[in-house]
Amino acid sequence: MHRFNQRISNALAERDQQGLYRQRTCLERQSDHESERVRSEDGAYLNFSSNDYLGLAQSPELIQAWQEGLSLYGAGSGASPLVTGYHRPHANVEAQLAEWLGFDRALLFSSGFSANQAVLFALLQCGDSLFQDKLNHASLIEAGMLSEANMRRFAHNDVSSLSRLLNKNSDSGSVNFVATEGVFSMDGDLSPLAEISAACHQAESVLLVDDAHGCGVLGHDGKGSCELAGVQPDILVVTFGKAFGLQGAAVLCSQDTAEYLVQFARHYVYSTAMPPAQAHALSTACRMIQSDGWRRERLGELSQTLVEGLDYGIGFDDTPSPIKPLMVGKSDEALRISHALRQRGIWVSAIRPPTVPVNSARLRITLTAAHQPDDIKQLSMAINEVFHGE
Ligand SMILES: *Cc1c(COP(=O)(O)O)cnc(C)c1O
Numbered sequence: 001m002h003r004f005n006q007r008i009s010n011a012l013a014e015r016d017q018q019g020l021y022r023q024r025t026c027l028e029r030q031s032d033h034e035s036e037r038v039r040s041e042d043g044a045y046l047n048f049s050s051n052d053y054l055g056l057a058q059s060p061e062l063i064q065a066w067q068e069g070l071s072l073y074g075a076g077s078g079a080s081p082l083v084t085g086y087h088r089p090h091a092n093v094e095a096q097l098a099e100w101l102g103f104d105r106a107l108l109f110s111s112g113f114s115a116n117q118a119v120l121f122a123l124l125q126c127g128d129s130l131f132q133d134k135l136n137h138a139s140l141i142e143a144g145m146l147s148e149a150n151m152r153r154f155a156h157n158d159v160s161s162l163s164r165l166l167n168k169n170s171d172s173g174s175v176n177f178v179a180t181e182g183v184f185s186m187d188g189d190l191s192p193l194a195e196i197s198a199a200c201h202q203a204e205s206v207l208l209v210d211d212a213h214g215c216g217v218l219g220h221d222g223k224g225s226c227e228l229a230g231v232q233p234d235i236l237v238v239t240f241g242k243a244f245g246l247q248g249a250a251v252l253c254s255q256d257t258a259e260y261l262v263q264f265a266r267h268y269v270y271s272t273a274m275p276p277a278q279a280h281a282l283s284t285a286c287r288m289i290q291s292d293g294w295r296r297e298r299l300g301e302l303s304q305t306l307v308e309g310l311d312y313g314i315g316f317d318d319t320p321s322p323i324k325p326l327m328v329g330k331s332d333e334a335l336r337i338s339h340a341l342r343q344r345g346i347w348v349s350a351i352r353p354p355t356v357p358v359n360s361a362r363l364r365i366t367l368t369a370a371h372q373p374d375d376i377k378q379l380s381m382a383i384n385e386v387f388h389g390e
Helices: 002-017 060-073 081-085 088-101 112-123 138-146 159-168 193-202 225-229 255-264 276-291 293-309 331-343 373-387
Strands: 037-040 043-047 105-109 129-133 150-154 176-181 206-210 235-239 249-253 323-329 361-366
Touching: 043 373, 060 276, 088 105, 088 235, 088 249, 088 276, 105 112, 105 255, 112 138, 112 206, 112 235, 112 249, 112 255, 129 138, 129 159, 138 150, 138 176, 150 159, 159 176, 159 193, 176 193, 193 206, 193 225, 249 255, 293 373, 323 331, 331 361, 331 373
Parallel strands: 129 150, 129 176, 176 206, 206 235
Antiparallel strands: 037 043, 105 249, 235 249, 323 361
C-alpha cells in the first residue's frame, strides 16, 4: 500500500509544481434560457465556457420534452440495447438522425467518448493504418493508440502531410482509415474536409469525421461541417452534449457498418442503453436544431460583436465557429488571466497542457445563442482591461 500511496501523492505534487493542477468548482447554472450564467459559492458569472452553443440545455421546450419522456417511458432503459434496452424513442431518433444527416443508419451511444472508442476498437484490425490529425480529441487519439491498428498523426489540417502518409501505405493490402474533427474543439478552426475527403478517395481510405462541435452549428439546417464542405464521410460521429444541449452520441454509417457495430462494438453491446426519455428529448433537440435558424444567426451576430469589441493589440484571430480561443502560451499566465476575468464576473476557463500542446495554453471562449450582445460587450471590455494590465 505504501508504494501505491506514494505514487499517487508524487504525481499530484508534480502536477501542482507544473502549474497543471486541475480543480473542479461546484457550479449552479442559472435556469434562464435567455442568459448564460453560472453561480458558485463566491458569486455569479457570465459563462463563456459552455458547449451548449445553441442554448438548448435551458430551453423550456427541451426541458418539457425530457419531462414528457419521463412520464411516457420511465427513468432508465433497464438494459443494454441487445437485451431489452432498445425502445421506440431510440428507434425513432436513430431514424430521424439518419434521414436528416443523409446516412443509412444511426446508432446511439451514451457518450461521444465511448462512440469514438467503440468505432476505432471494433472497425480496425491488426495491420491496418490509422491516420489522425494531431489535434484530434483525446477520445480519438487514445482509442487509436489502444486499437489494433498502427496509428500515425499528421500535422494539423495538413493535407499534404496526410497524402504522403497515405501514399506510402497505398498497396499494403490492409485498410487505411483517416480520422479528423469537423471543428477542432480547442482551436475552433475547421478541417479542410473537401481536400481530406479527396485524398481519402484517391487512396481508397475510410474517412471518419467527429463533428462534435459542428453538428447543430454549421451548415444548412445545422447539418454540420460535412454538409458545409459538401462531403460525405464513411463514418460520422455526432455528440449530443454540445449543440444538442443533452448527452450521448450517434455514429452515422452504412447499413452494414451499423450491423457490424451492433455485433462487435463492445461499448455498444455491454453498456446500458441511454434512457428512453433522453432519446425522446433528443428527437425534440433534433427538430429544434433544424427549425431554430435564429440560434445560428444569433451566434454569427455575437461573433461579430466580439471581434469589434476586442482591442487590436490582443492578437485575437477570429474563427468560423463559436469556439474563440485567445492564445496566451504559458499555463500560469493563462490561469492569471482567467482569475482576473473571474474577479470581473466573467467565467472563461484556462485550457492548459496536456489538453493542448505545451506552450499553447489559452483562454477558450465559447459563445452561445443564450448570450446577449451586452454580455459580449462586457466580456470584451474585461479582456481588454486584463490584457492591458489595468
Ligand atoms: C466532447 C467531444 C467528444 C466526447 O463527447 P462526450 O459526449 O462528451 O463524451 C468527442 N469528440 C470531440 C471532438 C469532442 O469535442
